[in-house]
Amino acid sequence: MTRATQTLEAVGLTKKYGSFKALDSLNLRIEGSKCVGFLGPNGAGKTTTLKIFTGLIRPSAGSALVNGMDVHAQKRKALATVAALVETPEIYPSFTPNEALMMIAKLRGVPPEIRRKKVEDALHEVRMEDWRDKKVGEFSKGMKQRINIASTLLNDPEIVLLDEPSSGLDPRGMSEVREIIRGLKERKRLIFMSSHLLAEVTEVCDEAALVDHGKLLAYDTIQRLTERFSVGGVLEAGFVGPVTAEILKSVESIRGVVSAARIDDKSLRLKFSGGPDAQAMIYSELGGLKIGVNSLRPASSALEDVYLNLVKENV
Ligand SMILES: Nc1ncnc2c1ncn2[C@@H]1O[C@H](COP(=O)(O)OP(=O)(O)OP(=O)(O)O)[C@@H](O)[C@H]1O
Ligand SMILES: [Mg+2]
Known part of the structure; x- marks a missing residue:
């Protein structure tokens, strides 16, 4: 399937509720077929942005453009290729x-x-063909959400806007929704989805836009965001034998390690400062010490680290 390059663009997008600015001159331009995660704390303005891009509410100032067309001035034309799952009512x-x-x-x-x-086609895309004639009332939340997603695909949209698609689902439901989002990408769509699940965004999205207080804090590929804004993190190290006082001491003395504490008999949680280079050094030092490290993994996702740092700075 060939499509023209799709774009979503917010230009000085502002939404006021009384004197409160839910969106404060937000600027963001997304282009191409990709999945972009929309991140930010509660009340940051994510749903407000998505609602403006779907034509559900009007901006107080600025504009929302889809493929260069203003959503409010040329609503029908601009939204012809857009599908959205924002505050969808439950299927009867x-x-x-x-x-x-x-x-x-x-x-x-x-x-x-x-x-x-x-x-x-839509049922096939969300892998619900076998359920086409069963009553929706008997479905799990995850299955209902798959049908909701199918409902957005009926016009074969170029752009899909999703507001927290996995919210309220159990781990299995979340993983099903993730699978489907990956599938949506394969059809050269632009997917813009808000989420509080940083692991989900890391897994399915190519890029992430971070907002807080109605302003854009950062927009980049997840890889570059992590490189730019990661300033340390937490690692969990597992050991073949018990963690002795001696082992603890040698781990604490590694450069970049801020603190180390036992999680249990055979594992440690260590905090470090610095970026990915520092992390790489710690990995190699831990290996070099020959103290029986047999597993090592980040305790939080790199994107979580970036998110917390950016949001903290913006308070
Ligand atoms: N209809 C409304 N009237 C008044 N204030 C509103 C209205 N809708 C949203 N707001 C406020 O605007 C701000 C942004 O809300 P929005 O729903 O866009 O945040 P969000 O980023 O989607 O948050 P969450 O992660 O909790 O879904 C919040 O402070 C919210 O209370
Ligand atoms: Mg919201």
Whole structure:
């Protein structure tokens, strides 16, 4: 499938509720087929941004552009290739996915002669074909969310906006949703999704935009964000035998290690300062000490570290 390059652009996007600025001149330009995570603390302005990009609310100032078209000045045209899952009502429990999606396709103006095919394709994309004629009321939350995602795919959108797609799901539901988002990317779509799950964003997104207090703090590839803003972290080290006082002392004396504490008999949690280079040094030092380290892993994701640092600075 070939598509023109899609773009989403916020230009001085501002949203006021009374005198409170939920969005404060937000500038962001996303281009191409990729998945971009939208991160920020509660109340940062993520849902507000997504609602403006879906035409659900109007900005107080600035503009939201989709493929260069203003969402509010040229709503129909700008949103023709956009699908969104932002505050979607629950599907009526006695409907089957087939019935619900056929109805939504009709409401969205999908021509009758291709409706069935579009519904089949969408069900296939979220791997729910086998459930097409079962009642939605019997589905798990994860399955319902897959049907919700399918409902956004009926117009074969170029751009998909998702507001916390995994929120409220159990680990299995989350992993199913993650799988589907990965699939969406394969069809050359631009996916922009808000999330509080940094591991999820690291896993499925190519880039991340961080907002706080209605302003953009950073937007870059996840790799570059980690390189730029990571200033230390926490590692967990496992040992073949018990962690002796001597081992503890030698770990504490490694350059860059700020502190080390036993988690249990055979493992340590160590805090370090510095970026990825410092981390690499600590890895090699720990190996070189020959103190029986048999596992070593970051206790928090690198993106979490970046997020916490950026959000902290912005208080
Ligand atoms: N209709 C409204 N009236 C007044 N204030 C609002 C309204 N909608 C949102 N806000 C405020 O705007 C700010 C941004 O809200 P928004 O929902 O965009 O945040 P968010 O980043 O999506 O947060 P969360 O992670 O909790 O979903 C919050 O302080 C919120 O209280
Ligand atoms: Mg929100």
